[in-house]
Amino acid sequence: MIRIECQPILTAAEMRAAENAVIATGVSVETLMDRAGTAIAEAVRRLAGTNEVLILCGPGNNGGDGYVAARVLAEMGVPVRVAALSEPKTDAAKSARAGWLGPIETLAEAKHAPILVDALFGSGLTRPLDAITTPTPNRSPADAGAQDRPLGERLEFSWAPASARERSVVECLHSLGNAALLSIAVDLPSGLATDSGQALSTPPVFDLTLALGAVKPAHLLQPAARYCGQIRLLDIGVPTVSQAEVLKTPSLPTPGPDSHKYTRGMVAIIAGTMSGAADLAALAAMRAGAGYVTLLGDSQGPPHALVRTPFSDQALANDRIGALVIGPGLGRDDTARARLEAALNAGHPLIIDGDALRLLDPDHIKALKVPVILTPHAGEFDALFGKSDTDKITRARDAATRANAVVVFKGADTVIAAPDGRVRIAQGASDWLSTAGTGDVLSGAIGAMLAAKLDPLDSACAGVWLHGDAARRLGPAFIADDLAEALRSARASL
Ligand SMILES: NC(=O)C1=CN([C@@H]2O[C@H](COP(=O)(O)OP(=O)(O)OC[C@H]3O[C@@H](n4cnc5c(N)ncnc54)[C@H](OP(=O)(O)O)[C@@H]3O)[C@@H](O)[C@H]2O)[C@@H](O)CC1
Ligand SMILES: [K+]
Structure with a gap:
């Protein structure tokens, strides 16, 4: 985990271009996601101690990072559960999902854990979370809780129209965040617009945000920044340069013997x-x-x-x-x-x-x-x-x-x-x-x-x-x- 002072600040498009430049050298998206997920898991393990971790996974590559982190945490012996908003959409996220052999809960039904990791949406969020209705899994009401499902069993989601009893994603995120001892956002708290720093939806205030590969404008611009908590950068091996940087501690001239x-x-x-x-x-x-x-x-x-x-x-x-x-x-x-x-x-x-x-x-x-x-x-x-x-x-x-x-x-x-x-x-x-x-x-x-x-x-x-x-x-x-x-x-x- 790297402090962000002096670090380059990249927009979502600049970050994608930096990732694509690395991908063009033969590194796969899956490899980048593996690096991201592993770095997240290492950071979470240091902070979680023996506490149980709940990772929320979204449909895109941010969710993919979450699945990788879950797998690596489980391999490290950390108690970890996963709750998903929907099935993964990207190839890399699907492959990361396949690597997670544990059960998957639905976001709406997920029970809280002392450590919350939000990997619902990162730099790909384009619209408010409230536009999403919570998905319902294709299973009978009599089905046991997702935690009791055998390892590896897949849970298919369908998108149901909102009913009065359904909770919005924002509500789920707030209630899980409030109940957690420590909340950690992957790349960005879900709901924030990467470049403008606007809150498309209002996330809970996180304790820590792990920026992947580079600091983004939303980590610093208001109102987004207030939801990030502490911000640390995780290196995923993507070289970044930018004309925009986080303000650094100055180096100032001090008076000498000849000063007046x-x-x-x-x-x-x-x-x-x-x-x-x-x-x-x-x-x-x-x-x-x-x-x-x-x-x-x-x-x-x-x-x-x-x-x-x-x-x-x-x-x-x-x-x-x-x-x-x-x-x-x-x-x-x-x-x-x-x-x-x-x-x-x-x-x-x-x-x-x-x-x-x-x-x-x-x-x-x-x-x-x-x-x-x-x-x-x-x-x-x-x-x-x-x-x-x-x-x-x-x-x-x-x-x-x-x-x-x-x-x-x-x-x-x-x-x-x-x-x-x-x-x-x-x-x-x-x-x-x-x-x-x-x-x-x-x-x-x-x-x-x-x-x-x-x-x-x-x-x-x-x-x-x-x-x-x-x-x-x-x-x-x-x-x-x-x-x-x-x-x-x-x-x-x-
Ligand atoms: N690229 C790389 O090499 C690497 C990227 N990395 C990681 O990827 C993250 C960026 O991934 P991403 O671009 O897939 O975006 P992400 O934030 O997961 O969400 C996009 C998905 O959400 C959907 N969607 C959007 N808004 C929605 C809404 N309101 N409600 C519902 N759905 C909505 C959108 O659907 P669509 O708009 O296409 O319909 C799409 O399916 C980045 O933050 C970092 O964590 C790392 O793994 C390192 C390697
Ligand atoms: K996130």
Whole structure:
């Protein structure tokens, strides 16, 4: 089981292409399925101990992985049962099914077990699970329970119309998941759309998802990601490359004996109508490691290390400024517009956030000759680039190309896109980040990275990573001031 940090992220089609490339070298689908099922069985055995395992198998290759895992677990001596939704449809899944010599229960009648393994649907799911009625096996009501059926006896399913007494697949999955001590999804929790991260149906929240061969967008994008629990990658011998990767822990420059405040980087923050937001960005820039932070605008108070200067074209012209942050608390009045115009023309690398994003034209940004990082949340993104039903990765990538800027599309699933198509997605954001001022903190942290001369994509990634790590350290109910302070601990952990 491999941690997913830094791993390539593949869509369903990209994963199929990667598998087909391996198949073209003479490796059969059955071999890939055998590798997948064996890796699943090994992972499950480590977690299950002596507990009984129930594996739910669907009609496609995800179900095939489940049958292989069941066979291998049984060979390992782990108590295992199988429940199926229907007969397998693909040749590989049929062959995997044939290798399982134990009985098969119906999903609707399956009794729970301490360990639940969901191999109903993976990357092939195209429609909601509720569209499925539970199948009924062709056997008499007097027939004994499936568990008592002799080894190897086949159970033929037929598809019956839904009746009031039939349980939907979603209901079965929830009730078995709720009763389990540990629930594990094979590749993806059943019900999730691989590429968009939408929940076509609502699965239970799993404890662990075992991604096969590669991380998929649904492991990271909301709402899908919330159902995955911990995510681990299983290697099935399929080489993968992608321009999209899971955000990694940054490697940041540390000061040496020759360092001084300017070599560590000077960040200027432009204040506006709500100076507290600019104060938060400034504090964050300092705690993220900037050598010199100046706040241009009308504000007072600690910390004393923050250099407060009235806004002027002359103050903005300081050629030591390595990153200029504009937007937090800027307002949207004429003064705000004038300050934004001055910032765009100042010739410094820019982080544009908050109110400034509401005043911008993306095609204007494209014409700028300096590195630009935009940090919109969903509302600001829609206002700047327009609404769309397309997935978040594609939207962020298209926006980055259109504006010729790094775009940090914020949220519980922050997507960072560069104009050249590279994408990084953060995982495991704290839900407690949903509080006022955390966006201001992020813009300051990114400012510190850009001023330290990291390239724009690396700056955005490092800022998002530090921000996420600081939030995790704080636990519940922190405020943005705490978050800015905690950036120091996040940096110290590197
Ligand atoms: N390819 C490889 O080399 C390897 C692939 N691997 C594994 O394969 C998985 C992908 O397999 P997959 O493509 O067969 O898709 P899967 O998720 O099993 O489901 C598709 C089936 O479900 C059906 N179906 C869809 N929606 C439905 C609905 N709502 N209600 C009812 N039915 C529905 C659909 O029917 P159809 O849409 O064609 O009518 C089809 O029969 C992947 O996640 C990984 O686990 C590994 O073994 C490694 C090697
Ligand atoms: K699954």
